[in-house]
Amino acid sequence: MNVMICDPISPKGIALLQQQPEFKVTVLEKRLAEAELLPLVGEVAAMVVRSETKVTKRVIEAAPELRVVGRAGVGVDNVDVETATQRGIVVMNTPGGNTISTAELTFSMLMALARKIPQAHGSMKAGEWNRKEFQGVELYNKTLGVLGMGRIGSEVARRAIAFGMRVLACDPYLSLSRAKALQVELVELDEIYARADFITVHMPMSDETRGMINAAAFAKMKKGVRVLNCARGGIIHEQDLYDAIKSGHVAGAALDVYETEPLPKEFPLRDLPQVIMTPHLGASTEEAQENVGIEVAEAITDYLVHGAVRNAVNLPNLDAKTYALVKPYLNLGEKLGRLLAQLAPKRNERLVITYGGRATEMPGDPISRSVLKGFLELAGGKDVNQVNVRALASSLGLLVEEVKSSEETDFNEWLHVAVYSEGQKVSAGGTFFGKQSHPRIVRINSLPVEVVPSGVLFLMTNKDRPGIVGYIGTLMGKYKINIANMSLSRDNKGGHALTVLNLDSVPPAELLQEIRTDPDISNVRVVKL
Numbered sequence: 001m002n003v004m005i006c007d008p009i010s011p012k013g014i015a016l017l018q019q020q021p022e023f024k025v026t027v028l029e030k031r032l033a034e035a036e037l038l039p040l041v042g043e044v045a046a047m048v049v050r051s052e053t054k055v056t057k058r059v060i061e062a063a064p065e066l067r068v069v070g071r072a073g074v075g076v077d078n079v080d081v082e083t084a085t086q087r088g089i090v091v092m093n094t095p096g097g098n099t100i101s102t103a104e105l106t107f108s109m110l111m112a113l114a115r116k117i118p119q120a121h122g123s124m125k126a127g128e129w130n131r132k133e134f135q136g137v138e139l140y141n142k143t144l145g146v147l148g149m150g151r152i153g154s155e156v157a158r159r160a161i162a163f164g165m166r167v168l169a170c171d172p173y174l175s176l177s178r179a180k181a182l183q184v185e186l187v188e189l190d191e192i193y194a195r196a197d198f199i200t201v202h203m204p205m206s207d208e209t210r211g212m213i214n215a216a217a218f219a220k221m222k223k224g225v226r227v228l229n230c231a232r233g234g235i236i237h238e239q240d241l242y243d244a245i246k247s248g249h250v251a252g253a254a255l256d257v258y259e260t261e262p263l264p265k266e267f268p269l270r271d272l273p274q275v276i277m278t279p280h281l282g283a284s285t286e287e288a289q290e291n292v293g294i295e296v297a298e299a300i301t302d303y304l305v306h307g308a309v310r311n312a313v314n315l316p317n318l319d320a321k322t323y324a325l326v327k328p329y330l331n332l333g334e335k336l337g338r339l340l341a342q343l344a345p346k347r348n349e350r351l352v353i354t355y356g357g358r359a360t361e362m363p364g365d366p367i368s369r370s371v372l373k374g375f376l377e378l379a380g381g382k383d384v385n386q387v388n389v390r391a392l393a394s395s396l397g398l399l400v401e402e403v404k405s406s407e408e409t410d411f412n413e414w415l416h417v418a419v420y421s422e423g424q425k426v427s428a429g430g431t432f433f434g435k436q437s438h439p440r441i442v443r444i445n446s447l448p449v450e451v452v453p454s455g456v457l458f459l460m461t462n463k464d465r466p467g468i469v470g471y472i473g474t475l476m477g478k479y480k481i482n483i484a485n486m487s488l489s490r491d492n493k494g495g496h497a498l499t500v501l502n503l504d505s506v507p508p509a510e511l512l513q514e515i516r517t518d519p520d521i522s523n524v525r526v527v528k529l
Contacts, residue, residue, distance in 0.1 A: 001304055002043050002065070007031060007050035009072045010293025017048075017297050022305060038062045046300050048072065055079040060087060068092065068303050070296040073283065076313050085314040092299045092311045095388045096151065097292035098283035103155035105282055106200055106230045109254035110160075113198070113226050114139055116252075118276050137197075140164040145196030147189070148231070149174045149182070150380065150395060153202035157184050168192050171396075172346030173379035178397025186347075193220035198228065204380055205232040213237060218244040224251045230282050233257035242268045245275065256282055311388075326362050329415065330370040332430045332439045335453035335529050336417045337374025339441065342527045343459070344419040344426040350399045351375065351419050358413035360404040368402050371417055416443065447489040447498045455484070457527040458501040463520035464490045472499065472515070479511040 003017055005027045018025045031052040032040070041047070041063035047055060048070045055069050057080045069079055071093040084091050112118055115136035123130050144160045146153045149171040157167045161183055169184040170192050179186040192199060199221070203209045213227070214237040227250060229236050238259055244250040252274040261280060269275045283289070295311070302308040333353075353368050372389035380392050393400050405416075416429035429443035430453065441451040444459075451457065462468050469488070476483055482504040490497035507526060516524050 001045040002026065003046040003048065003300065003304075004028065004041065004044045005048045006037075006053035007048070007072070009048060009050065009296065010290040012290055013048075013072070013293025013295075013297040016294060016301065020301055020305065023301075034058060041066065046070065046304060048296055048300065049078065051075070051078055053078065055084075057083045060084055060089065068300055070300045072097075072289075072292040072296045074098065081314055090303055090309055091313050092296065092303075092309075093313055094292040094295040094299075094311060095391075097295050098288040099151045099155060101285040101288035102152045102230055102282040103159065104285075105256060105278070106152070106156050106202075106228060107159045109228050109230065109256065109276060109278070110144075110156075110198060110200065111139065112276055113228065113252050113254045114142075119273055139198075142166070142197040143168060143195050145170065145192035145199040146184070147171075147192070147199065147201050148203035149179070149184070150202060150392070152231070153200075154182055154395065156200060156202065157182055168196055171379075173348075173376070173396045173398075175347060175349050175397030177349070178395070181397075190220060193217060194222065196225060197222065198226045200228040201231045201235050203231055203235060204384075205234060206378065208378065209235050211235070211237045213241075215240040215243065218250060221250070223249055226250070226252045226254075228254045230254075230256040233261060234259045238269060242272065245272055250274075252276070256280055322363065326366060328432060328437065328439065329359065329362055329367045332415055332432075332453065333367045333370040333417075334374035335439070336415065336428050336430055336441070337371040338377065338529055339374075339428050339444075339453070339457070339527055340417055340419050340426055341375045341378050343428075343444075343525060345421045345424060348398055348419050348421040350401065351393070351417065352401045352403060354403045354405050354416040354418075356405045356407060356409060356414040356416065357411060359415055360406075364402055364404070367415070368400070371415075372400065375417075375419075411442065414442070444489075444498060444500065447491070449487040449489050449498065449500050451487050451500050452485055452502055454502075454529055456503040456506050457529060458499075458503055458507060459523070459525045459527065460499050460515065460521050461523040462497050462499055462518075464493065464495050464497045465520060468497075468499075468520065471518070472501075475511060475514060476501075476503075476507070479508055481505060481507050481511065 001022055003023045003025045005014060014027060017023055034054060034056055037059050041059060043065050044063050045065050046068045049055060050072050060080060060083050066089055068090040069084060071079060074093055074095055076091055076093055079091050081091050116134045120134040141164060143166045145168045146157050147170050149169045160167050167184040168187050169179060170187060170189045174186060176186060213235060218240060241253055254276040256278045257280055299311050302310060353371050355364060369389050372393055373384055376389055376392055377384050411431040414429055414431040418425055418427035427445055428441055430439055430441045432438055433440050439453055441449060441453050483501050484504055485502035487500045488497055512524055515521055
């Protein structure tokens with residue numbers, strides 16, 4: 001089997017692949033563009049890449065023997081995962097290889113920021129001796145705010161505690177029990193802004209986090225705060241950071257990631273002596289590169305030689321016949337998880353997945369992982385996949401239970417998901433109407449509904465009174481929002497009802513505000529599936 005190493009990886013990883021008698025290993029001397037790759041991949045069974053080489057649809061189509069793509073790193077933005085999945089190609093990554101490396105860089109930046117080490121070093125190199133100019137602050141007894149308590153954020157918190165710092169953590173998906181185990185104080189974002197002397201970012205890039213640390217956020221922070229970002233460029237609004245430092249409100253910043261990489265020639269933050277900058281070095285240690293090189297080599301070997309799949313970001317680790325049977329459940333499970341992620345409280349203790357009817361005959365693990373993927377996407381961002389969701393759930397203190405039920409219902413096959421948080425329960429169930437190509441959500445919080453699990457959903461609780469449907473329809477029409485489907489369910493006559501609408505577009509905030517003014521309407525939510 002031909003294995004092509006397209007980007008530089010650890011020599012130990014290359015050696016592991018070369019030791020396999022089944023493999024013929026080719027190491028490319030330089031990164032090749034798409035057109036240059038096409039004539040070389042015709043007989044390749046495995047491709048190993050980092051971030052440079054792009055495994056596009058054309059490359060995949062030109063490689064009929066390709067069975068696996070291994071990414072020596074976390075993200076797979078440079079791989080067309082959808083096309084690979086359709087072709088039955090496993091796409092693997094190495095999600096844990098750079099955790100310690102990035103955590104240590106962050107803490108190094110924290111210390112350098114506190115003591116102005118890079119600035120003092122530059123001064124000394126210039127032949128100066130300015131002790132007074134570089135007076136810093138101690139970390140001991142200072143408060144560190146950690147935004148995002150995944151693997152890296154947790155490692156940074158451990159190091160800060162060892163230095164005598166108080167650690168405040170903001171992560172809407174971290175359970176209280178897990179926070180207690182990590183010895184951090186779980187607080188809301190505004191409290192971190194108000195109390196923290198240092199703030200470090202360890203969140204994924206998403207629609208929620210993009211540009212979230214902006215002028216409004218800086219205004220809420222303590223005067224003299226210092227800010228760090230070794231996570232994802234774009235979470236901190238760079239122009240607003242520049243303005244906050246120039247005004248004197250922010251004392252300094254340490255950055256390893258940026259909105260545009262490499263940096264443009266005109267980059268205002270370069271000119272500020274209070275800013276420490278490194279060129280995206282989070283994973284740039286010998287150990288991290290060795291770890292990911294070995295990890296990707298082992299994963300590819302396990303798959304090609306033994307048929308075992310690990311660290312896959314897609315789910316072709318089922319034979320074709322079984323995958324065809326389970327695929328509708330993967331889609332339904334992910335939609336149920338995504339629905340509950342937007343309805344349930346952010347901080348949850350337990351998630352229970354129940355299989356009923358013919359669903360009990362399906363392989364449960366891939367379906368449960370799809371549920372978790374949908375549920376945890378907001379917490380983990382685009383790096384969440386079916387392989388790492390269980391580890392992510394564990395790191396957040398979320399207990400996952402799977403149950404096969406013999407309960408008789410109106411449906412031949414069904415899937416139900418319930419989330420528990422501090423005595424509260426939010427749940428949803430789904431099945432298939434007619435063919436499995438027609439999934440439906442048929443329960444929300446124990447109330448019967450019939451909802452197509454796609455697009456934009458509008459949900460509200462309302463008093464069961466005449467005219468409410470017409471009122472909502474009129475308001476939707478006023479704002480030119482088309483209703484594609486409607487489902488109504490009530491607890492009893494004259495009581496309360498759940499209204500769920502499939503909409504063709506996202507309703508504007510003005511419409512939602514107008515609906516919320518009605519005293520008979522509550523719990524207005526918009527869910528994107």
